[in-house]
Amino acid sequence: MSGTTGTLLARGRAGILAVGRGVVFCGLMLPGIGLLAFGLILLAGVAIGLGFALTGPSWEPGYVRFSLLVLMPFAAVVIVPWLASGVIARIRNLADMTRQLSGQWCGVPIAQPYRPRPARPGTPARPGMPARLLWQLTDRATWRDMAWVIANASVGWIMVAAPVVLTVIGLIGIVRPGTSGGPLVGGPFAGSPSDGVKRLLLGVLFLTAGIFSAPPLLRGYGMFARSLLGPSGSTELERRVQHLSQTRTETIDTGAAEIRRIERDLHDGAQARLVAMGMTLDAAGHLIDDDPKAARALLIEARDNSAKALSDLRNLVRGIHPPVLADRGLADAIRALALDSPMRTYLASDLDGRPPAPVESAAYFAVSELLANAAKHAKAGQVWVDIRHADGMLKIGVTDDGRGGADPGHGTGLRGIERRLAAFDGVLAINSPPGGPTAVTMEIPCVLSSPKTSFS
């Protein structure tokens, strides 16, 4: 019983909160329509003035007409674009605020649909006036913003205003059951002014209806907002294509650099040692009859060189694809990493299958890099690695007790991890306040393959 009461109370509290938020949304509607009206009036004014200047009746005093002829083109070319761009930017701010509030209050997060600012090489990040207006005007999202302002002012706001109105009427009915009521309360409370109980009941009914209808209506409002303020289907596709082509280029570049590194390592390492070995063996062959002792020394040297070549190759393989990762998968490979690390490492893993090999490899090298960072830069003594798979995502958390202050902007390590993960639509989030601790979380969408049947 108390549980039901508790739920009811919680719902009531949420309802009251939703009514309050509705008031804010109603308030947000006004500046939008104001801005739009200002923009339209400005355009209309300039158009009329221009028309007047060009085709104005001849009785107009010459100086008026002349000043209009000078002023209006100036306004059309300089002032209007400048003001229009400003209006569009303000409307964007308003729309952004609505997007943010929709996520926080209505439970409907809305992504920003705008195209990125044009950044010309060699110019500061803020583009010049003509480029800025062009960027704004050619973005479909600008026009959808304006459609939103109009739709919101005509229909949308009713969704959030209705519970507010109901609540207010209800409150008036409860607080002042004896009065005949103003214009707002005239309807429901007219009739029998003496019947206070009936008014009170009606008031409670209105209040309840207002409070309990507010949360679903607020959510509905959020969805309505998303339909115009969110990225449209084609915008989303555009962004996706852009993201894909960028990550593809980066992936190819990384791959090419990796291959160059391997080639160089082979050339300077194992290959060189094998050449030296061949020469040593040849020399030993020449000496074997005349100076067996020297030949023997050379043979030992050749043997040592072959061991070093093997060691070079081993290190190279470790950098390309660590054998434990191939043998056992991510969890054991990280366990093996932890065993080689001076830090105390705690690993928790609930993987009951294996991610696709490329994802596994990217995740492994990411963790490897993070562990190295924790030991080298953060001077951490302990580190916690948490590997989970949930909602189609491989989620890895790496937290250390080091001194923090890691910044993806500095150094290529974190940026490299981000790039590598981006190839799989993976993301990396880092929280590393100065003084620590550093917490890094990575998420990579992937499916797990069923675990390999064990050896019997």
Place this chain on the structure above:
Amino acid sequence: MRVVIAEDLFLLRDGLTRMLEAHGLEISAAVDNGSDLLAAIRADQPDVAIVDVRLPPTFTDEGLRAALTARKEQPGLPVLVLSQYVEQLYARELLAGGTGGIGYLLKDRVFDSAQFVDAVRRVADGGTAMDPEVISRLLARNAGDGSLTALSPREREVLALMAEGRSNAAIAQRLVITERAVAKHTASIFLKLDLQPSDDDNRRVLAVLAYLGA
């Protein structure tokens, strides 16, 4: 001494067989996969099995898992695992039983046939043969540890050789010192690390490995 070999590459299998035979060991079977290895061990009851970690059909850690299975079936069965690379993780799994008769070496170690055969005999006798690379990584991980820093450089050398599984005599020969000097270093190491001294070579090795967290 009867040996079973499991190695999938013909050249290496053949080379191992010839080298061990040249040193007077008897090869009772030389197979190229994990299940044949288990069958051969059950049938031949060898003194030691030499197993490559990577075997068909999976070409992952098939050999290692076969070796662990064999040791589960016959506790204490001496197994020497060979690999192109060594991992502390695998060393730990092999040593987990706490009994001897375990070897874990890089394939490169066959270059020195005398040393390699010595390791095979040691494992067959219930001793231990850990690759120097495993030991050096173990020591590196423990480098910051308080008690290890208390050791003198010479003691650390002795500790490393001991952890590889070598006897006092072998350590003495390697470091060109007397066996009595080795015994003195060993006693000092055990005192500093607070370990139970023991006359049994193998128990000593296992104690040291356990101390290092292998």
